[in-house]
Amino acid sequence: MTDQIARPGKIIAIHLSYASRADQRGRRPASPSYFFKPASSVGVSGGTVERPAGTELLAFEGEIALVIGTPARRVALDDAWSHVAWVTAANDLGLYDLRANDKGSNVRSKGGDGYTPLGPELIDARTVDPGRLRVRAWVNEELRQDDTTAGLIFPLAQLVADLSQHFTLETGDVILTGTPAGSSVIVPGDVVEIEVDAPDAAGSPTSGRLVTTVTQGDVPFDGELGSLPAVDDLQRTEAWGSAPSTGSGTPSTGSGTQSGETPTNSWVAEPVEASSTLSPELRAKLLEAPTAGLSAQLRKRGHHSCFIDGVTANIAGSKIVGTAKTLRFVPFREDLFRSHGGGYNAQKRAFDAVDDGEVIVIEARGDATTGTLGDILALRARARGAAGVVTDGGVRDFDAVAEIGLPVFSQGPHPSVLGRKHVPWDVDVTVSCGGATVQPGDVIVGDGDGVVVIPPHLVEEVVDDALVQEVEDAWIAEQVAAGHPVDGLFPMNADWRAKYEAQTGPSTGSGTRR
Missing domain, CATH: 3.50.30.40 (Ribonuclease E inhibitor RraA/RraA-like)
Incomplete structure (x- = not known):
């Protein structure tokens, strides 16, 4: 990794960019929106990241990082990718315990030391198609994220062109291009690996695996200096990645969990998708x-x-x-x-x-x-x-x-x-x-x-047949009211069925009349 990547002038991150993540969050933005991360948050492969004392919702986000090669100011979309020198892996770590009070700026929740590990290798942007890159993430060797830039709401070049409308992107600046679905909470002892590659390009260039180990901090935040960490169901939902995580047995590990421990019940049930709407x-x-x-x-x-x-x-x-x-x-x-x-x-x-x-x-x-x-x-x-x-x-x-x-x-x-x-x-x-x-x-x-x-899957036929039966039952009721006994009429035997169909027309047997 070059010194420029180890200490970029600016780190700009997008809030939501992958369709899978936007659908998971239940909101799809019409335009990209961004936040800054401090250069001091940059980390390297093989490093550690601390979950501060008294917190529980440290989450990983596997992302593709773009490194600017030549300055870009008000560049056209067709020219934007030429200003990108390198592509590499990033882990856009965030502490959701601090997210609510940041109100979207993510200054504290995403700005911690080591919260932006990059690398370990650089992919020459000129050798890859920005629409055919892949990002994957593993936690303790279990694959958690796997998506490609084909799933982006906003193409990579659009992010470069858009940002260049507002300020100069300088050599060495880093753009974090968002994370797909699968981001979730990590705990002390977890090992996270992120890899970006271009499997369809010549030589299948790769960033290699960016490795980060989570450790437990022992210094709590000082409430006299600023707001303390706080979590609610919304933050738990978005940190874990699904709504049931706020109430399906997901442990709160913010107090008493020591380095090396993992939750005793970290399974999160997925919600059942609604499967029907009524015309x-x-x-x-x-x-x-x-x-x-x-x-x-x-x-x-x-x-x-x-x-x-x-x-x-x-x-x-x-x-x-x-x-x-x-x-x-x-x-x-x-x-x-x-x-x-x-x-x-x-x-x-x-x-x-x-x-x-x-x-x-x-x-x-x-x-x-x-x-x-x-x-x-x-x-x-x-x-x-x-x-x-x-x-x-x-x-x-x-x-x-x-x-x-x-x-x-x-x-x-x-x-x-x-x-x-x-x-x-x-x-x-x-x-x-x-x-x-x-x-x-x-x-x-x-x-x-x-x-x-x-x-x-049964509602159409069930309601149609029920309505046909209602018509039959109404006719039967008329016969009973006229003094006929119910034996053979309810339900109708062959003779009564013939009389019924002679007056009303036969039933198709599938819930419709003809």
Whole structure:
């Protein structure tokens, strides 16, 4: 590594640039945005990085680093790549415990000594296609990141041209071009390796593996000088890389973890992706079809556990139709409630993120002796366009929630606040509600008879056949009202079927009339 790389004049990093990372974060920028890192943060391969005492969320980010060769000021996009001399590997380390107070500047969270290791080898930028570079990252020899510049939202040359509009990029300046999905938390004793290569170029040039070992610091921050490290569920989510990490058993290692230790439970469950949306036509059919008819069609198809038992509507005569957004509570435990019950917890995240036409389905283990939502959260769900809420727990502010007009199916009212029986744990995962398994994207239909869960791949045929059956049942009811006995009529035998079809036309048997 040259002296210029060891001590660049400027280090400029982009916030989000890979589609995989942007999708993971749930936001895709229209234009690139940047932050600076100090030159003192540069490290070399084989070095160490310290996780400061009293912190828990040190995260790695494997990145492609561009090193400017000739100064660039207001360069055109077509000319921008010619100003890049070298390409190498970078680890854009960050301490999420300090991120909130940095408010996007990342001065402290990304500026620590050794937080920008580079190298170890330089790839001649003239020999590679900037659109065909690859970056990979390993933690303790396990591959964690693997992406190429084909997955960039903003091409590498665009970053050079864009930055040159605002200031001169000087020889030796470094541009960190963003990290793909897979970045996550590392702990003392972990060994991180980053490699950038061009596997399609002649000779397959590579940076070699940039190796960094995490150590545990023993000097805490001084709260009298500035703000202290602090974490919440949002920072845990973004540091670990997925929403369930704030409440799925991910350990807090900020106190008591010594160098060389690893978390006892570092597995993070991935959220289940919602798999269905309802067209206006399909939603209209479901609003017309009764749950009794839908459940009968599900049973014909072998689905006997489609009922959410024990819940009734807070508004008489209300009906809900929508796709499930799930929220899971676990049994109360003092230490877990301290870490997951406050702040921007899973309950608040679910109600803040529910989309138009979704039904929030809450797993509360059938315990009606505490509220799982109240009027404030009901207002938020209503404002977001939620179709309703189904919970196998209780509802606080029951009358007020009903006045808001949000349909809620629950076990009834209970005045207790959160923290008596439940800990809000995670969202968008498979849950159990009233004895039924519910996944995000499942279709939820509720009326006076109760609530049913329909797998998305069955909903079209189930609702069509249920509506056909409704027509038949209405005709049967007319015959019974006219004085005919039900034997042979309900269900219809061959004679009654012939009479029915003579009047109404035959059924195709697939839920449509002809």
